[in-house]
Amino acid sequence: MSHVLGVKRREGTRGRLRPVWEEEPRPAGLAAKGLVLALACAGVLFPLWIVVVTSVSSVKTITEAGGLVVVPRGITFVAYQELLGGGQVTRAAVVSLGVTLVGTLFSMTVSVLCAYGLSRSGSVLHRPLLMILLATMFFGAGLIPTYLLVQGLGLTDTYLSLILPSAVNVFNILVLRSFFMSVAPELIDSARIDGAGDVRILWQIVMPLSRAVLAVISLFYAVGYWSAWFNASIYLSDQDMMPLQNVMMQLVLKQERPTGLAQAINTGHLSPLSIQMAVMVLALLPVAVLSPFVQRHFKKGMLTGAVKG
Amino acid sequence: MSQSKVAGPARTTDDRTEAPSGDDGQAPAGPPEAGPPGRTGTGGGITWRIRLRRDRALILMTLPAVLLVLVFNYIPLLGNVVAFQDYDPYVGDNAWQAMARSPWVGVEHSARMVDDRLFWQALGNTLAIFLVQLTLFFPVPILLALLINSFVRPRVRAVAQAILYLPHFFSWVLVVTVFQQMFGGAGMLAQTLREHGHEGIDLMTNPGLFKFLVTFEMVWKDAGWGVIVFLAALSAVSPDLYEAAAMDGATRWRRMWHVTLPALRPVVALLLVLQVGNALTVGFEQILLQRTAVGPTAAEVLDTYVWNVGIQFGDFSYAAAVGIVKGIFGLCLVLAANKVAHMMGEQGVYKR
Numbered sequence: 001m002s003h004v005l006g007v008k009r010r011e012g013t014r015g016r017l018r019p020v021w022e023e024e025p026r027p028a029g030l031a032a033k034g035l036v037l038a039l040a041c042a043g044v045l046f047p048l049w050i051v052v053v054t055s056v057s058s059v060k061t062i063t064e065a066g067g068l069v070v071v072p073r074g075i076t077f078v079a080y081q082e083l084l085g086g087g088q089v090t091r092a093a094v095v096s097l098g099v100t101l102v103g104t105l106f107s108m109t110v111s112v113l114c115a116y117g118l119s120r121s122g123s124v125l126h127r128p129l130l131m132i133l134l135a136t137m138f139f140g141a142g143l144i145p146t147y148l149l150v151q152g153l154g155l156t157d158t159y160l161s162l163i164l165p166s167a168v169n170v171f172n173i174l175v176l177r178s179f180f181m182s183v184a185p186e187l188i189d190s191a192r193i194d195g196a197g198d199v200r201i202l203w204q205i206v207m208p209l210s211r212a213v214l215a216v217i218s219l220f221y222a223v224g225y226w227s228a229w230f231n232a233s234i235y236l237s238d239q240d241m242m243p244l245q246n247v248m249m250q251l252v253l254k255q256e257r258p259t260g261l262a263q264a265i266n267t268g269h270l271s272p273l274s275i276q277m278a279v280m281v282l283a284l285l286p287v288a289v290l291s292p293f294v295q296r297h298f299k300k301g302m303l304t305g306a307v308k309g
Numbered sequence: 310m311s312q313s314k315v316a317g318p319a320r321t322t323d324d325r326t327e328a329p330s331g332d333d334g335q336a337p338a339g340p341p342e343a344g345p346p347g348r349t350g351t352g353g354g355i356t357w358r359i360r361l362r363r364d365r366a367l368i369l370m371t372l373p374a375v376l377l378v379l380v381f382n383y384i385p386l387l388g389n390v391v392a393f394q395d396y397d398p399y400v401g402d403n404a405w406q407a408m409a410r411s412p413w414v415g416v417e418h419s420a421r422m423v424d425d426r427l428f429w430q431a432l433g434n435t436l437a438i439f440l441v442q443l444t445l446f447f448p449v450p451i452l453l454a455l456l457i458n459s460f461v462r463p464r465v466r467a468v469a470q471a472i473l474y475l476p477h478f479f480s481w482v483l484v485v486t487v488f489q490q491m492f493g494g495a496g497m498l499a500q501t502l503r504e505h506g507h508e509g510i511d512l513m514t515n516p517g518l519f520k521f522l523v524t525f526e527m528v529w530k531d532a533g534w535g536v537i538v539f540l541a542a543l544s545a546v547s548p549d550l551y552e553a554a555a556m557d558g559a560t561r562w563r564r565m566w567h568v569t570l571p572a573l574r575p576v577v578a579l580l581l582v583l584q585v586g587n588a589l590t591v592g593f594e595q596i597l598l599q600r601t602a603v604g605p606t607a608a609e610v611l612d613t614y615v616w617n618v619g620i621q622f623g624d625f626s627y628a629a630a631v632g633i634v635k636g637i638f639g640l641c642l643v644l645a646a647n648k649v650a651h652m653m654g655e656q657g658v659y660k661r
Contacts, residue, residue: 018461019548021555037456037465041472043529047487050497067500068490114374116367123364124357129371136382139640142632143612144619145388146381152404168377198366219478227480230594234620245482252486253598280486287478295471298537 048284055079055277062271078270079278088239089247093282095159096226096244103163103225108218110168115176116202120188133170150235161235162228162243169224172217179213180206212297219294223287248283252276392418392629418630427605428631431614434607438596439588441520446527447584450535451573455565457536458543470540473533481594484530488522489513513599516607523595538576546572578655586643589635611635 018024050068057065058074083089117123118130146165155161183206191201207214229245236242250256257265257272265272361368388404394411401407422428457469476484491497492512499509512522546568554564593612600608609617611631619628 019552021552023561033456033459037460037469040453040533041469044472044476044533047491051487051490066504067495068497110373110377113370117370118367120364120367123367124360125364125368129368129375132375132383133378136378138643139386139636141382141385142389142629142636143615144391144625144629144632145385147620148388148391148404148408148625149381149385151398154403164377165381168374168381170378173374198370202370223478227478227482229480229482230597245480248486249482249598253482253489253602276486277490280483283483284479288475291475291478292471295474298474 048288051277051280051284055274055281057271057274059268059271059274062273067273068277079274082270083275083278083282089244089251089279089282091240092242092244092247095241099159099162099243100222100225103167104218104222106163107167107169107172107221107225108214111173111176111217111221112202112207112214114168115173116180116198116206118173119177119180119206120198121181133173137170147234156235157237157241159241162231163225165231166224166228169221172220176210176213176217179210183209215294216297219290222290226286244279244283248279251279389629389633391626392633394626396626396629398623398625414626418627419634421627422631422634427609428614430606431609431611435589435591435610438520438523438591438610441524442527442591443584445521445524446532447581449528449532451539451577453532454536454539454543455569458540458569470533470536473536475533476530477534479530481530481592481598484526485595485598488526488529492522514602514604516603519599519603519607523592523599526595527592535580538580539573542573542576543569575655578650578653582643582646582650585646586639588642589639 050070053072054062054069056075056077056079057069057072058076058078061069061074084093114133118126118133120126150156150161150165155164187205187209188201191205196204227245229243229249232241232243232246257275265275355363388408391408391411393413393415394408395414396407396411398404398407400410453473457466460466460469479487489496492510493499494509494511494514496511496513499511503509512518515522550568551564554568559567589611591610591612593610593616596608596610597613597616600613602608605613605617612635615628615632615635618624618631
């Protein structure tokens with residue numbers, strides 16, 4: 001990609017960009033490399049393909065295949081209709097969606113404010129505040145005291161217990177901060193001369209210039225909330241409050257049957273396997289749809305943050 | 310979080326990846342420490358009070374995050390006192406009262422660890438899984454990055470990266486269930502084997518293979534993501550170096566050995582330090598999910614042991630004691646690994 005820019009190019013056999021001094025690769029070598037890469041990609045995609053295909057297969061197809069289906073035949077969306085027509089899984093999906101949206105918004109607000117507050121180096125208390133955050137990257141308090149704290153604060157059996165303990169990620173703040181620090185100081189100074197305060201500068205100048213990193217960090221937070229199951233498993237006792245990941249765990253890993261669907265399964269109307277696969281698709285869909293859009297910013301976002309401190 | 314493992318090198322010299330987001334594309338003036346003019350003045354004759362007044366908006370902005378960190382990261386540090394008590398959650402209405410009323414027993418719980426066979430088993434499993442991950446997981450992203458980097462067509466690189474990044478964003482529950490469906494007793498592999506007259510196998514419940522199973526899952530989930538850092542380091546290598554090497558008659562392989570690999574050295578050192586520092590924290594959620602299937606003899610690591618003793622059995626004091634020991638050893642590991650990196654002439658996680 002970009003590493004070859006600025007070097008003289010020669011048009012190769014198939015329009016490749018290769019520096020003039022570099023020898024053409026041998027066809028055998030190229031084929032071998034291509035095969036390895038293709039196999040790696042297939043290794044990622046094949047399981048996902050099977051999950052999706054099985055989730056939309058009819059009971060008959062699944063029985064014929066004796067399990068997971070590779071070739072799509074007899075496509076039906078019964079499993080999704082049953083899952084999303086109310087009941088346990090629908091409720092769990094709504095919970096997950098709500099926690100993800102509220103949590104991401106909250107985390108982003110707190111993180112962006114903090115990152116901007118720390119990005120104008122030379123301000124008072126800048127060092128000690130930064131140190132308070134940085135120190136937490138080197139030690140954790142441990143599971144038990146954190147559990148006791150959440151209990152002591154009375155957060156157990158509330159949705160807040162899914163958001164507050166993991167709301168701030170110091171690494172994400174550092175990434176945001178170093179991006180904000182790279183905004184041209186002249187811009188900020190001129191805005192200040194024009195009478196803008198810090199909030200206004202952040203909102204109207206710094207944030208619009210940092211859209212890429214804001215997108216990446218939002219995705220990180222959102223994926224974190226969407227994927228979380230552990231907090232729910234120790235802080236929530238009410239089955240009706242469980243998010244999607246926990247329900248998926250019960251349905252697939254513990255092989256339980258979703259409440260309310262047992263009848264449809266017993267009468268042969270539904271395959272338990274397609275239900276399981278459909279829950280998995282529900283869990284992976286938002287992530288698989290969102291991440292490609294943010295993908296091109298990953299490199300930039302990941303590298304600038306780093307460990308600059 | 311695993312994100313911290315991908316922390317890239319702070320000194321990427323590639324201005325294309327580090328381009329400031331300013332609309333004029335101009336490089337930031339000087340190192341960040343110089344800061345914007347007007348905020349640099351410590352010796353400019355303005356008093357502390359005036360500076361505080363000037364910066365109060367900035368300080369207010371940081372407060373929500375700092376408060377959350379104080380509450381959820383610092384206050385629990387104090388909560389570790391339960392390790393030195395016979396903590397009984399039922400002597401008070403809430404955790405605070407219980408903590409205040411529980412009797413002190415000193416280091417009794419820490420002493421229990423010495424004779425605790427299960428603790429040593431968990432420690433052994435943790436280290437075994439760490440070693441397998443270090444040897445079988447760590448090189449994979451580097452090799453993948455070299456492979457992707459050797460393709461010159463942008464299209465091939467973009468598609469491969471897009472596909473390989475994807476599993477990083479899946480939850481561990483999802484990854485484990487996918488593996489269950491592929492390699493479990495009723496999974497794809499066993500099913501195919503049975504169809505062809507072999508005996509079905511179940512990789513998901515085999516204690517002997519557990520180390521390799523979790524490593525394999527990790528490769529599937531995160532190896533593609535790990536590629537980012539190495540690709541960035543590779544793209545920062547000046548093409549002049551390759552050209553000069555080629556002029557001097559270096560073959561493709563010699564260029565890789567003398568130009569490409571040295572360029573990766575600092576990143577590899579940094580990530581190794583981070584890995585070793587996390588040696589006692591090997592995939593808590595991932596392993597917890599499979600603990601019941603495989604059984605604790607192979608699948609109990611320190612983190613799951615703390616969870617099991619403390620939250621499942623309610624022996625908070627002993628679990629907290631184990632947690633403290635783990636935390637102290639973890640901190641020592643980070644510091645030691647960083648020291649080694651410094652001695653090797655690398656930067657490490659933080660500067661000297």
